[in-house]
Amino acid sequence: MSLLSSIFLLPLVAALVVLCIPRNYKFVIRLVTLGATLASMLLALALFAKYNAAPVENGFKFVEKHAWVNVSALKLDIGWHLGVDGINLGLIVMGAIVAFAAACVSREITRLEKEYYTLLLVMTGGILGAFASLNLFFFYFFHELALVPTFIMIGVWGHGENRNYATFKITIYLSLGALIALAGLIALYIQSGANTFDIVELTKAVKARPLPLAAQSLIFPLLLFGFGILVSLWPFHTWAPLGYGAAPTATAMLHAGVLKKFGLYGLLRVGIPLMPDGATAWLEILAFLCLGNIVYCGLVAMRQKDLNLLIGNSSVAHMGFIFLGIASLSIVGVTGAVVVMVAHGFLAALTFGLSGALREKTGTLEMEKLGGLLRQIPFLGAALVMAMLAGCGLPGFANFVGEAMVLFGSWRAFPLVTTLATWGALIIGAVYMLRAVRNILHGPEKSEWAALKDASAWAKVPFVLLLAALLLLGVWPRLLTDKIQPSVAAILTMANTKTADKAARPGDVKKAADEAKQRAVQPR
Amino acid sequence: MEPTLSPAGYAALTILLLPLAAAVVALACPCRDPERTANRSIGAIALGFILSLGLFFFAGDKAIETNFNWLSVGDLKVSFGLLLDPLSKLMLLVVTGVGLMIHIYSRGYLHGDRSYSRYFASLSLFTFSMLGIVLANNLFMMFVFWELVGVSSYLLIGFWFEKNSAADAAKKAFLTNRVGDFGFILGIILTWAALGSVNFTELASAVELGGRLADKAAGFSVLAEPLGKIFQSTNWWLVHPNVLVTLVGLLLFMGAMGKSAQFPLHVWLPDAMEGPTPVSALIHAATMVAAGVFMLCRIFFLLDIPGSHALEFIAWIGGFTALLAALMALQQNDIKRILAYSTLSQLGYMVMAVGLHSPQSAMFHLTTHAAFKALLFLGAGSVILACHHEQNIWKMGGLRDAMPRTWWTFRWGTLALCGVWPFAGFFSKDAILAAALDPAHRNIPLFVLGVFVAGLTTFYMSRLVLVAFCGNARSEEASHAHESPGVMTWPLVVLAVPTLLAGAVGIDAYLAKALPSEHAPHNEGFLNNLFAPFNHNILAAGFGLLAVVAGYKLARALYTNAGRDPLPDKLGVLAKMARDRFYFDELYEWFISVTQETLAKVADWFDRWIIAGLLVRGTHGTTELFGRALRLVQTGSLQTYAFLFAAGVVLVLAWQLLLQSPAH
Numbered sequence A: 001m002s003l004l005s006s007i008f009l010l011p012l013v014a015a016l017v018v019l020c021i022p023r024n025y026k027f028v029i030r031l032v033t034l035g036a037t038l039a040s041m042l043l044a045l046a047l048f049a050k051y052n053a054a055p056v057e058n059g060f061k062f063v064e065k066h067a068w069v070n071v072s073a074l075k076l077d078i079g080w081h082l083g084v085d086g087i088n089l090g091l092i093v094m095g096a097i098v099a100f101a102a103a104c105v106s107r108e109i110t111r112l113e114k115e116y117y118t119l120l121l122v123m124t125g126g127i128l129g130a131f132a133s134l135n136l137f138f139f140y141f142f143h144e145l146a147l148v149p150t151f152i153m154i155g156v157w158g159h160g161e162n163r164n165y166a167t168f169k170i171t172i173y174l175s176l177g178a179l180i181a182l183a184g185l186i187a188l189y190i191q192s193g194a195n196t197f198d199i200v201e202l203t204k205a206v207k208a209r210p211l212p213l214a215a216q217s218l219i220f221p222l223l224l225f226g227f228g229i230l231v232s233l234w235p236f237h238t239w240a241p242l243g244y245g246a247a248p249t250a251t252a253m254l255h256a257g258v259l260k261k262f263g264l265y266g267l268l269r270v271g272i273p274l275m276p277d278g279a280t281a282w283l284e285i286l287a288f289l290c291l292g293n294i295v296y297c298g299l300v301a302m303r304q305k306d307l308n309l310l311i312g313n314s315s316v317a318h319m320g321f322i323f324l325g326i327a328s329l330s331i332v333g334v335t336g337a338v339v340v341m342v343a344h345g346f347l348a349a350l351t352f353g354l355s356g357a358l359r360e361k362t363g364t365l366e367m368e369k370l371g372g373l374l375r376q377i378p379f380l381g382a383a384l385v386m387a388m389l390a391g392c393g394l395p396g397f398a399n400f401v402g403e404a405m406v407l408f409g410s411w412r413a414f415p416l417v418t419t420l421a422t423w424g425a426l427i428i429g430a431v432y433m434l435r436a437v438r439n440i441l442h443g444p445e446k447s448e449w450a451a452l453k454d455a456s457a458w459a460k461v462p463f464v465l466l467l468a469a470l471l472l473l474g475v476w477p478r479l480l481t482d483k484i485q486p487s488v489a490a491i492l493t494m495a496n497t498k499t500a501d502k503a504a505r506p507g508d509v510k511k512a513a514d515e516a517k518q519r520a521v522q523p524r
Numbered sequence B: 001m002e003p004t005l006s007p008a009g010y011a012a013l014t015i016l017l018l019p020l021a022a023a024v025v026a027l028a029c030p031c032r033d034p035e036r037t038a039n040r041s042i043g044a045i046a047l048g049f050i051l052s053l054g055l056f057f058f059a060g061d062k063a064i065e066t067n068f069n070w071l072s073v074g075d076l077k078v079s080f081g082l083l084l085d086p087l088s089k090l091m092l093l094v095v096t097g098v099g100l101m102i103h104i105y106s107r108g109y110l111h112g113d114r115s116y117s118r119y120f121a122s123l124s125l126f127t128f129s130m131l132g133i134v135l136a137n138n139l140f141m142m143f144v145f146w147e148l149v150g151v152s153s154y155l156l157i158g159f160w161f162e163k164n165s166a167a168d169a170a171k172k173a174f175l176t177n178r179v180g181d182f183g184f185i186l187g188i189i190l191t192w193a194a195l196g197s198v199n200f201t202e203l204a205s206a207v208e209l210g211g212r213l214a215d216k217a218a219g220f221s222v223l224a225e226p227l228g229k230i231f232q233s234t235n236w237w238l239v240h241p242n243v244l245v246t247l248v249g250l251l252l253f254m255g256a257m258g259k260s261a262q263f264p265l266h267v268w269l270p271d272a273m274e275g276p277t278p279v280s281a282l283i284h285a286a287t288m289v290a291a292g293v294f295m296l297c298r299i300f301f302l303l304d305i306p307g308s309h310a311l312e313f314i315a316w317i318g319g320f321t322a323l324l325a326a327l328m329a330l331q332q333n334d335i336k337r338i339l340a341y342s343t344l345s346q347l348g349y350m351v352m353a354v355g356l357h358s359p360q361s362a363m364f365h366l367t368t369h370a371a372f373k374a375l376l377f378l379g380a381g382s383v384i385l386a387c388h389h390e391q392n393i394w395k396m397g398g399l400r401d402a403m404p405r406t407w408w409t410f411r412w413g414t415l416a417l418c419g420v421w422p423f424a425g426f427f428s429k430d431a432i433l434a435a436a437l438d439p440a441h442r443n444i445p446l447f448v449l450g451v452f453v454a455g456l457t458t459f460y461m462s463r464l465v466l467v468a469f470c471g472n473a474r475s476e477e478a479s480h481a482h483e484s485p486g487v488m489t490w491p492l493v494v495l496a497v498p499t500l501l502a503g504a505v506g507i508d509a510y511l512a513k514a515l516p517s518e519h520a521p522h523n524e525g526f527l528n529n530l531f532a533p534f535n536h537n538i539l540a541a542g543f544g545l546l547a548v549v550a551g552y553k554l555a556r557a558l559y560t561n562a563g564r565d566p567l568p569d570k571l572g573v574l575a576k577m578a579r580d581r582f583y584f585d586e587l588y589e590w591f592i593s594v595t596q597e598t599l600a601k602v603a604d605w606f607d608r609w610i611i612a613g614l615l616v617r618g619t620h621g622t623t624e625l626f627g628r629a630l631r632l633v634q635t636g637s638l639q640t641y642a643f644l645f646a647a648g649v650v651l652v653l654a655w656q657l658l659l660q661s662p663a664h
Helices: A003-020 A026-050 A086-108 A113-132 A136-157 A163-192 A199-208 A213-230 A239-246 A249-259 A261-274 A276-302 A307-328 A331-362 A378-391 A398-410 A415-440 A457-475 A478-495 A506-521 B007-028 B034-058 B086-109 B116-135 B139-160 B164-195 B200-212 B218-231 B241-259 B268-274 B277-286 B288-298 B310-329 B335-355 B359-386 B404-418 B424-437 B444-468 B486-501 B507-511 B526-536 B538-559 B567-571 B573-579 B581-594 B596-633 B638-659
Strands: A061-071 A076-084 B064-073 B076-084
Touching: A003 A026, A003 A061, A003 A076, A003 A086, A003 A113, A026 A086, A026 A113, A076 A086, A076 A113, A076 A136, A076 A199, A086 A113, A086 A249, A086 A261, A086 A331, A086 A457, A086 A478, A113 A136, A113 A249, A113 A261, A136 A163, A136 A199, A136 A249, A136 A261, A163 A199, A163 A213, A163 A239, A163 A261, A199 A261, A199 A478, A213 A261, A213 A276, A239 A249, A239 A307, A249 A261, A249 A307, A249 A331, A261 A276, A261 A307, A261 A331, A261 A478, A276 A307, A276 A415, A276 A478, A276 B596, A307 A331, A307 A398, A307 A415, A331 A378, A331 A398, A331 A457, A331 A478, A331 B064, A378 A398, A378 A415, A378 A457, A398 A415, A398 A457, A398 A478, A398 B064, A398 B076, A398 B139, A398 B164, A415 B164, A457 A478, A478 B064, B007 B034, B007 B064, B007 B076, B007 B086, B007 B116, B034 B086, B034 B116, B076 B086, B076 B116, B076 B139, B086 B116, B086 B277, B086 B288, B086 B359, B086 B486, B086 B507, B116 B139, B116 B277, B116 B288, B139 B164, B139 B241, B139 B268, B139 B277, B139 B288, B164 B200, B164 B218, B164 B241, B164 B268, B218 B241, B241 B288, B241 B310, B268 B277, B268 B335, B277 B288, B277 B335, B277 B359, B288 B335, B288 B359, B310 B335, B310 B444, B310 B581, B335 B359, B335 B424, B335 B444, B359 B404, B359 B424, B359 B486, B359 B507, B404 B424, B404 B444, B404 B486, B404 B538, B424 B444, B424 B486, B424 B507, B424 B526, B424 B538, B444 B538, B526 B538, B567 B573, B573 B581, B581 B596
Parallel strands: none
Antiparallel strands: A061 A076, B064 B076
16 A cells, blocks of 8 residues: 555554454554554655645646546446645645544543444545545545444434434435535536546546536536535535534544535535636625625624534634635635635634533533633633634634635635625624633633543643644645645636637627726736 | 845844743743743843844844745735834834833732733733734734734733633723724735735835826726725726725724724723733733834835825824823723823824824834833832722822832823923924924814823823822722832833933934934934924924923812812713713624624524524425325225226326317
């Protein structure tokens, strides 16, 4: 096994190992899980360290390619094809780190550990595999491999009386989203006529012969809304706060942090470069929909009384910045969107991890019942303050870099949306984040929490790790952006290629003329 | 681009990073001995002060820039860059010098607090962020440190977070600042979109380049199209370059409005007094609130583009804030709140000076104000500690004999604040008043307002001194008060030196090197400088002193040996309104509850009942109903199936025969 495939095959192999361990050996089960995720994290970090931004053919490095199913009679070609470029590199590293952190916080699980850890490992392997795959078949397959354990974990190890409804809702929503996206992918396969699921081959084929406009404008919305449902695009977002509120901590961390980014990644990897003309019309709509995420869900978050619902809504709100950055189709905006994808992964994992730790200690996440906790739990409290400040875009954390880039990058394309998004980022976000800090951590000490103990040294590990990642990328963003930028530039070159029948549309001719006029007026 | 570091660049980098290192060490390894954290913080800022002195005297007047490539994507190029010019070197001295005194003072003031090391860690974090604003060479970096200053202020106001009032004040300060930052970042984005850079030097040359073209606001006309998109119109007034330049200027000014607590974002500063008193001295009097004024001076060339009307607006906002805050100060009884309102009022002066095309007098007043206001706050802290955390001046009295050292330093600070010759405040305030009379940008209403506010300032400060320090003790605590320890009084003595001398040492002449000015003041030696204001513009100096005399006479008549405040009887409802801060807080609370809170409620209701309820549960319910209905059909009984089959055949036949037949 080479470096890239071992990152996600290790957890899958470990899942098989855990299956073979008798269920009484809880310590061994946990050790195997921790070891596998730790090893996969270290491998991912090694991958990150080895990656350099030097241009290569097709833009992918660490490529692994093997033929698997090739039936020429059925025009079917499914091959094992892995590779990383600047866009999925950050996601894989982030996913591996979050997976390790999720394994660390899984100590809260006290029943059916064997099944739980098996599913956790399968989920981890699935997520990382989906991001590493360059073949649409495996891309989709690994996503489903990660998605199914999510449902089971929420149903079996979830919290609260809403658990069953939440499981039901998240299952239907996400299956529906995945199905719509699948329909889009199959349509794409057929329309391209290239008889391949391989993303690189598809890209080449589309470059040579763009899809007809009619097909593009039908297939792109399928991908946009299919993937959009997976990412909780407004108004298909209500599964997310509910689902995360009920999910066990590790599942919420992995899903909100990593798996949710699959839809965005798919949009960026497949949707926009392969169907640029279908995208242009829909991206305008997307820009306005993402206000639903940023502003509307931010406002909803302001009204929440339960910490997990607040975090869930804020996580939905943050997705809006990624959508906005992608919709801007500018190098600054899209690069910023990728940075937010990575940063939000760490942040979501951190906040859900902390809220899980808080629930484990106090038994409740009702903010009115908590209060004055900072004195009792200085470490968890300080980490929560930092997470909340990172969430409202404080410089020094990676989220700020990404969000600022999105706002800078999308101003030209969508000035009104950008202005409102800035309002959402700076004010609405700060209102609910600080309200949570005020209600949970500040204020007079309450007698019922007098005996609360802070996290033990081992329990601090995942939080320190996630905070360190956020701070490192926030202080030194070039670590990511220098790698992301060339890959984004390649995608944007494809996205901005106008096909013949597009230019023929009367509206565009007028727009192009207007643009030319505008350029003539401008002195610079 | 590899950075080339000159020795001065190294020094600046060291000054900036030392406090950060102190803060990180304090957080990463909380040592058992909190004294050591304090010493590390003090050591960091002391070293910074020494290096700043070195830079100030030996680095020359040439601007030195150091750039590290921090972020470079597409046409967004941001460097972690340090800019050393006279402006930032003077500000470095202010921040590290005043900061050092306050660090030392804090060591005594917070002695024995259980979060001693957290305090010093936050203080060092603040110092780092503030130095970052001072040294930043581009708008983006300035915004980064701007936000960090905001958060360190949040942490320090909420230092005693168990107190509900402190926790609320911290939140309020952060959110109010965020409203200003919202405008600031939009202004930065617009500036970047128009001029293609965020670096101050590059922006200045872009503006100058525009100045050489016929249309002086050329770069900003790029904004016409997107702004037209926002307002769905192509009205001439939106596309007109003057409007665009003014808009950008005002958006950038919003940042200063938040940090420097200008009307209408002034409400957070008085509440910020919930923090420990040295914090009020450092952050909410001397440095952080001055950041807004500093920023305006830094970007003055953007506000001063011909055609822009931003400066007029800024001048009036500053003047109005000065007046409003001085009126509110008249009826406050909390010693720290009186000082807080006077800070607001003095910041109003500075902002007004920027608006009057005289950034150098704004910076001059900022510098002297930093010294004497820090002195006043630290003196107030000494009083508060002596009176066992009593802050009401009507429960003090007679402290002049009990606390001799605090008394004379506090008196000096008051004299400087009122603008009595030859104290430093006289010179800087005179410079602002003279700017209002400057023939190039004469503004008589603002001059009158400035003089009136000077009178008010003397009145309320005399009230404070007469009530708290003179007369007889009005409470048990005040009669047992005794002088604070040396660690607290020596900083007062040190700060008293610039309070007396800073006016005539030629700071204004030094500033003229960095900032544009029509009549650059010359440094003619200390003695000549002492009398320069009278030679320069006797009108400004004369009226300024007259206002001081009038204010003092009035206060002495009312408050000598007064047992209670006679003003409410004389002024009636006006006094009550002043005491209740003209109801701005209530107004804002009402406004926020009808706008943002209502929006949030509506959004929450919509989410709960329409999207999650009606649409999602509705779809789910319809599907389920459909399923249930279909289930009724599947009975499993053969007879029913046969019957339904037969019935279906009959129906199809009937349809064919009866409905289709009339067509024949």
